[in-house]
Amino acid sequence: xxxxxxxxxxxxxxxxxxxxxxxxxxxxxxxxxxxxxxxxxxxxxxxxxxxxxxxxxxxxxxxxxxxxxxxxxxxxxxxxxxxxxxxxxxxxxxxxxxxxxxxxxxxxxxxxxxxxxxxxxxxxxxxxxxxxxxxxxxxxxxxxxxxxxxxxxxxxxxxxxxxxxxxxxxxxxxxxxxxxxxxxxxxxxxxxxxxxxxxxxxxxxxxxxxxxxxxxxxxxxxxxxxxxxxxxxxxxxxxxxxxxxxxxxxxxxxxxxxxxxxxxxxxxxxxxxxxxxxxxxxxxxxxxxxxxxxxxxxxxxxxxxxxxxxxxxxxxxxxxxxxxxxxxxxxxxxxxxxxxxxxxxxxxxxxxxxxxxxxxxxxxxxxxxxxxxxxxxxxxxxxxxxxxxxxxxxxxxxxxxxxxxxxxxxxxxxxxxxxxxxxxxxxxxxxxxxxxxxxxxxxxxxxxxxxxxxxxxxxxxxxxxxxxxxxxxxxxxxxxxxxxxxxxxxxxxxxxxxxxxxxxxxxxxxxxxxxxxxxxxxxxxxxxxxxxxxxxxxxxxxxxxxxxxxxxxxxxxxxxxxxxxxxxxxxxxxxxxxxxxxxxxxxxxxxxxxxxxxxxxxxxxxxxxxxxxxxxxxxxxxxxxxxxxxxxxxxxxxxxxxxxxxxxxxxxxxxxxxxxxxxxxxxxxxxxxxxxxxxxxxxxxxxxxxxxxxxxxxxxxxxxxxxxxxxxxxxxxxxxxxxxxxxxxxxxxxxxxxxxxxxxxxxxxxxxxxxxxxxxx
Numbered sequence: 001x002x003x004x005x006x007x008x009x010x011x012x013x014x015x016x017x018x019x020x021x022x023x024x025x026x027x028x029x030x031x032x033x034x035x036x037x038x039x040x041x042x043x044x045x046x047x048x049x050x051x052x053x054x055x056x057x058x059x060x061x062x063x064x065x066x067x068x069x070x071x072x073x074x075x076x077x078x079x080x081x082x083x084x085x086x087x088x089x090x091x092x093x094x095x096x097x098x099x100x101x102x103x104x105x106x107x108x109x110x111x112x113x114x115x116x117x118x119x120x121x122x123x124x125x126x127x128x129x130x131x132x133x134x135x136x137x138x139x140x141x142x143x144x145x146x147x148x149x150x151x152x153x154x155x156x157x158x159x160x161x162x163x164x165x166x167x168x169x170x171x172x173x174x175x176x177x178x179x180x181x182x183x184x185x186x187x188x189x190x191x192x193x194x195x196x197x198x199x200x201x202x203x204x205x206x207x208x209x210x211x212x213x214x215x216x217x218x219x220x221x222x223x224x225x226x227x228x229x230x231x232x233x234x235x236x237x238x239x240x241x242x243x244x245x246x247x248x249x250x251x252x253x254x255x256x257x258x259x260x261x262x263x264x265x266x267x268x269x270x271x272x273x274x275x276x277x278x279x280x281x282x283x284x285x286x287x288x289x290x291x292x293x294x295x296x297x298x299x300x301x302x303x304x305x306x307x308x309x310x311x312x313x314x315x316x317x318x319x320x321x322x323x324x325x326x327x328x329x330x331x332x333x334x335x336x337x338x339x340x341x342x343x344x345x346x347x348x349x350x351x352x353x354x355x356x357x358x359x360x361x362x363x364x365x366x367x368x369x370x371x372x373x374x375x376x377x378x379x380x381x382x383x384x385x386x387x388x389x390x391x392x393x394x395x396x397x398x399x400x401x402x403x404x405x406x407x408x409x410x411x412x413x414x415x416x417x418x419x420x421x422x423x424x425x426x427x428x429x430x431x432x433x434x435x436x437x438x439x440x441x442x443x444x445x446x447x448x449x450x451x452x453x454x455x456x457x458x459x460x461x462x463x464x465x466x467x468x469x470x471x472x473x474x475x476x477x478x479x480x481x482x483x484x485x486x487x488x489x490x491x492x493x494x495x496x497x498x499x500x501x502x503x504x505x506x507x508x509x510x511x512x513x514x515x516x517x518x519x520x521x522x523x524x525x526x527x528x529x530x531x532x533x534x535x536x537x538x539x540x541x542x543x544x545x546x547x548x549x550x551x552x553x554x555x556x557x558x559x560x561x562x563x564x565x566x567x568x569x570x571x572x573x574x575x576x577x578x579x580x581x582x583x584x585x586x587x588x589x590x591x592x593x594x595x596x597x598x599x600x601x602x603x604x605x606x607x608x609x610x611x612x613x614x615x616x617x618x619x620x621x622x623x624x625x626x627x628x629x630x631x632x633x634x635x636x637x638x639x640x641x642x643x644x645x646x647x648x649x650x651x652x653x654x655x656x657x658x659x660x661x662x663x664x665x666x667x668x669x670x671x672x673x674x675x676x677x678x679x680x681x682x683x684x685x686x687x688x689x690x691x692x693x694x695x696x697x698x699x700x701x702x703x704x705x706x707x708x709x710x711x712x713x714x715x716x717x718x719x720x721x722x723x724x725x726x727x728x729x730x731x732x733x734x735x736x737x738x739x740x741x742x743x744x745x746x747x748x749x750x751x752x753x754x755x756x757x758x759x760x761x
Contacts, residue, residue, distance in 0.1 A: 020046060020083040022072065022117070023242040025125065026108075027091035028056030029149050030202060031064070033071040034235070035083060036242040043246040048235055049075030051201055053150065064107060065114050072115070086112075088122035089241035092154055092166055095124055123244045125237050126156050126163060129199060132240035134161050142193045144227070146179060148200040148208060155182035157190060165190060175208050176215035183221055184460075184579070194225040197232060205231035220460065407736065408752040411710070413722055414730040417668050417696035417759045422657040426649060428607060428642045428687040435648045442649060444607075444642040446685055450616060451639065453588045456632040457580045461573025463625065468528035469498075469535030469564030473543060473555040477506035477520040483553065485524075491543040491555055497529035498543065506553075526555075532566035569627045576631050577624060584635045585613055592639055598674075603647035605674065607689075611681045612640030642687055646674035649691045657695060665697040668759040672696075696761065699727055703755040712748040729760065 020037045033049035049071035054064055076082045094104040100122070112119055126145060133141045140161025147154040150171065157165040167182045183192070196212060198205055212229045233239075428444040435442060473491070477483050484505040491498040507520030526543075528535030543555035589610055596606040617636040622628040650672055661667065672695040679689040706725075710718040715733060722731040735744050747753055 020079070021120070021242075022075070022083050022086040023089065023238050024068065024072070024086055025089040025091075025201075025237045025241060026068075026094065026104075027125075027149065028093055029053060029151050031067050031071050032201060032238065033068070033075045034238040034242065035075050035079070036246070038246055043239075043243050045235070045239060045242060047075050047077075048238065049073075053202070061107060061110050065111055068111050069115055084116055084118055085120055086117045087120050087241055087244065089125045089128065089237055090122055092124065092126055092156075092168070121244075123241055125241070126154070126166065128240040128244050129232070129236060130156075130158055130161060130163060132236070132243060133197070135243075141195075141197075143195040143197050144183075144193060146196055146198050148175065148198065148203050150202055153178040153182060155179065155186075157186060157192075159191075159193075175211050179212065180215070180220060184575070192221055192223050194223050194227045196227050196229040198229065199232050199236060201234045201237060205234070407747040407749075409736075409746045409754070410734040411706075411718075411722070411753065411755045412732045412758060413706070413725070413728055413755065414758045414760055415668075415698040415727045416729045417670055417698050417761055418665065418727070419694045419696055419761070420657065420660055421692050421694045422653040422660065423690055423692050424649070424653050426652070426689060426691045427682070428644050428689065430642065430685055435651065437652060440652060442644050444644040444687075447641045447643060448612075448638050449592065449641055450636055451588045451592050452634065452636045453584055453591065454632065454634050455580060455584045455587060456630050457576060457583065459570055459572050459576045459622075459628050459631050461571045461576060461625075462568055463571040463627070464531060464566055464568050465627070466531035466566035467563055468531055469533075469537070469561040470525065470527050471537075471557055471559060471561035472523055472525050473557045474521050474523050475504060475506050475545065475553065475555045477553060478509055478517070479552050480508050482506065482508045482520065485545065489546055490529075491526060491545055493537060493541050493543045496535055496537070498526045498535070499529060501525040501527055526561075528561070528564055531564065533564045535561060535564040537561045570629055571627050572620075572622045572624050572631050574624055577620065580620075580631055580633050581615075581618070581635065584633060585637065588635075588637050589613070589639065596641070598646060603645045603650075605644055605646045607642045607644065607676060607679070607687060609640035609642065609681060609685070609687070612685070614638045640685070642685075649674050650693055653693045657693060661695075661697055664700055666700045668696045668698055670696040670759055670761060696759065698757075698759055701725075701757065703757070704750075706755055707750050707753045710746055711750050711753055713746055715744040715746070718746050 018037050018039070020035050023034045023036055025032045030051055030053050032051040035046040035049075037044055037046055052067040052071045054067040056064075072082075088108065090100065090104070094101060100108070108119070111117065126147065129145065130141060133143075141158055142160055143158050145156040145158055145163075147156075148171065152168050153171050153175070154166065154168045156163045165186055167185045169178055169182045169185070171178055179196075186192075198208055198212070200208065209229050209231050212227075217223050217227050218225075424440060426440045426442050429441050430444050430446040432441050432443040475485065482505060484503065485500060487500050487502050489500045491500070502524060504522050504524040506522045509517045509519045512518040537557065537560065539557055539560045541557055542550070543557075544550065545553045545555055589608060593608050596608070598605040614637065615635065616638050617634075619634045621630075621632040672693055675692045675694070676687075676689040677692065679687055681687055706722075710721055713721065715735065718733060719731060722728060722733075733746070735746070738744075
């Protein structure tokens with residue numbers, strides 16, 4: 001990236017010290033900083049700070065500030081002038097669809113205030129890594145991005161450079177099991193690319209790659225090929241964050257960045273210092289960068305983290321004091337209203353729809369002409385000409401009268417209605433009897449509804465089944481006392497375990513010829529403790545009996561043991577049962593929602609309490625541990641409902657929404673709709689939600705003006721004119737009498753044309 005006069009633009013001096021910046025990666029378990037700068041055509045990491053762990057679940061804000069201070073101090077050690085402008089790389093858990101979560105926003109505000117930092121902007125780590133890979137490889141990547149830290153594993157399914165699904169699971173000592181669990185939580189129809197990209201700043205990535213490579217992914221999941229597993233350098237998060245920040249700094253200071261043709265690849269090794277990253281004309285928005293100069297920080301934090309933000313609207317300089325930064329963070333709640341008010345002002349400035357109507361000459365006809373008294377003439381001579389002329393006049397007048405008064409037209413025009421939405425925070429409260437405008441409480445009634453459904457999943461558990469080895473052994477007693485061994489006494493040989501099939505008594509040893517002791521002996525059946533052919537021991541194998549030494553008791557088989565077999569079969573696992581039940585709950589909850597449509601006449605509507613679902617009855621096709629290929633279930637669920645009247649909600653916003661209808665528009669006959677979002681079940685079963693009330697408007701039109709504009713026009717000309725009216729999505733013209741289209745035209749008499757206005761969402 002070529003930066004003409006970079007130092008001059010930053011400092012105003014040609015020989016000034018190069019400008020440096022900070023990059024800071026923040027997650028719930030780790031923070032790490034780096035110092036970076038732009039040198040020539042490249043982004044250069046000057047130094048890396050030590051990663052510092054912290055516990056986002058229990059640690060205080062001060063502990064987080066101390067951790068950030070520690071990693072920044074280690075990154076800036078030895079600097080005469082420590083940088084204070086910073087780019088933030090945020091973990092997925094720190095953002096949601098509305099941008100940075102409010103709790104995390106407060107943490108960032110505290111960090112910047114206490115450590116005197118000036119935020120340039122932020123990126124979401126997963127997003128910017130994907131964009132970073134696209135910059136390296138030249139094409140949008142399709143892969144499975146795996147981010148690993150000490151406490152969690154986050155899996156992102158990337159398709160053509162975009163993150164389609166993200167799943168997080170708790171981490172264990174087995175990375176393959178963690179990734180398998182995350183893959184199982186993806187939608188069943190998700191297409192799995194055969195490429196894993198591993199990112200971890202705290203773990204040994206070579207060990208993780210080795211463990212993932214050893215796992216049979218094709219056996220458990222629908223991969224077309226064995227996945228290729230690659231690991232990015234430990235500092236890739238900081239590099240990607242710095243590259244995004246570099247693009248933004250360049251744009252905000254009025255100079256461009258040029259890229260070289262080559263850049264580092266995934267497989268290339270990277271030094272921990274003086275790392276150089278090259279890009280091909282990337283912008284800050286290409287990396288999912290969200291600028292945060294004093295005014296725009298608040299606006300950016302409010303927008304979705306997946307939306308690229310143009311980098312040409314930054315202020316000339318970052319905030320110079322704490323007050324500016326605090327204000328930008330505190331005022332975010334009002335920005336949405338300001339945007340809506342600005343749009344409202346623009347809507348109100350729109351003038352009503354007007355038509356330039358053609359001016360037609362007025363034709364006045366005397367349809368009952370008074371003919372002069374005609375004397376009787378003969379048809380001969382010159383009188384014949386007079387009669388012919390009179391007949392022609394009568395026929396012409398009659399034809400024109402018929403042309404003007406007989407034709408009629410019926411015109412239907414369909415407009416695309418424009419929605420206008422007002423939002424209000426409400427609480428659906430069971431037992432309330434009336435709407436409370438001060439607290440926005442809406443009366444609701446709690447009920448339950450039972451719903452039954454069926455579903456089936458493929459099982460994933462495995463189990464070894466088979467038969468144990470059996471045979472007969474001879475037990476030798478080398479002691480001077482007889483011995484009885486009970487059924488089930490353990491024997492072992494070659495680390496294999498066996499048990500006696502019955503009780504057996506062995507006589508004591510006796511004296512033989514030449515005073516040689518002869519051990520007592522007895523035969524007994526034995527059975528292997530485990531399945532498998534390993535227990536089919538050959539003849540002459542010695543067995544140790546219980547804890548006795550072979551000097552006291554020993555056993556030997558005269559014939560080989562046989563019958564041992566084993567095989568691995570698919571069985572129902574606990575996770576299969578849990579996955580099926582979860583799928584059924586989701587399916588039945590959706591079916592219930594679709595069946596409970598609002599009553600437009602009474603305004604009655606329903607809200608399904610997804611946290612209030614109880615299992616009434618459940619029947620499974622197999623038990624856990626049973627061999628099977630599929631597991632099906634019939635489940636009856638009881639789901640909690642809150643019944644409310646959406647007219648109550650409309651009443652709360654009536655005054656506001658009526659005044660928001662733009663000038664030149666009018667309400668349609670389409671009933672207003674109410675949609676609940678951001679719902680949260682409160683203690684006691686009440687529900688807090690944001691209610692969006694939407695009504696529909698169309699441009700104000702005078703049908704008389706439309707009639708004047710189309711009367712007398714050919715059919716095709718009138719249809720073209722109607723289609724040109726703003727917001728018209730369809731029209732139909734019915735003429736009587738019905739003539740061929742080339743002869744058809746609308747009546748010249750406006751009284752013979754009727755216009756019907758219809759609307760659609």
